[in-house]
Amino acid sequence: KNEVEQSPQNLTAQEGEFITINCSYSVGISALHWLQQHPGGGIVSLFMLSSGKKKHGRLIATINIQEKHSSLHITASHPRDSAVYICAVSRGANSKLTFGKGITLSVRP
């Protein structure tokens, strides 16, 4: 069993929809990270969370430490949100990341 699980592998939505992407992990962590990767592109760090909730523009990330679960929400989705969203965890300051397999999101106009 992977330490970081994301599902489903692929997700399709219509422009304007509210989207939720989930991540579960099975180990103790110091922080959870949400990353975004556009096709053929680099990796961008969206959020780093150790508790509660963070918001940036149309993106909201939440984490429940007790349940070892995090969600990434996208409000008013747009085709430019189409990308792979990767959940990763770190276990200690300045430590390596352990990644989920990522979810491929397609937002149709």
Next chain:
Amino acid sequence: DARVTQTPRHKVTEMGQEVTMRCQPILGHNTVFWYRQTMMQGLELLAYFRNRAPLDDSGMPKDRFSAEMPDATLATLKIQPSEPRDSAVYFCASHEGSGGYTFGSGTRLTVV
């Protein structure tokens, strides 16, 4: 914005050739990582350094891969000899303190 710079962006090489990938981390970031991304395995850690000292290189095939950080502004990942199964995108990332991780744009390696 500060960024992690990787060179080259793309590399096509023949099997058996040496490949060197370079990374310039963000100034002041004391931890530097090398990750490899493939369709089958996703993102995997190859090696990482803290204050230029290697901390973990257990993800690297030791017989052909080597990672070094000759100074604070340069990290290198070398493959010798390269094999077709090494074809992947190699990402460098740097990190400092309680901040997030910053990734480079990656080197897309194709070994034919």
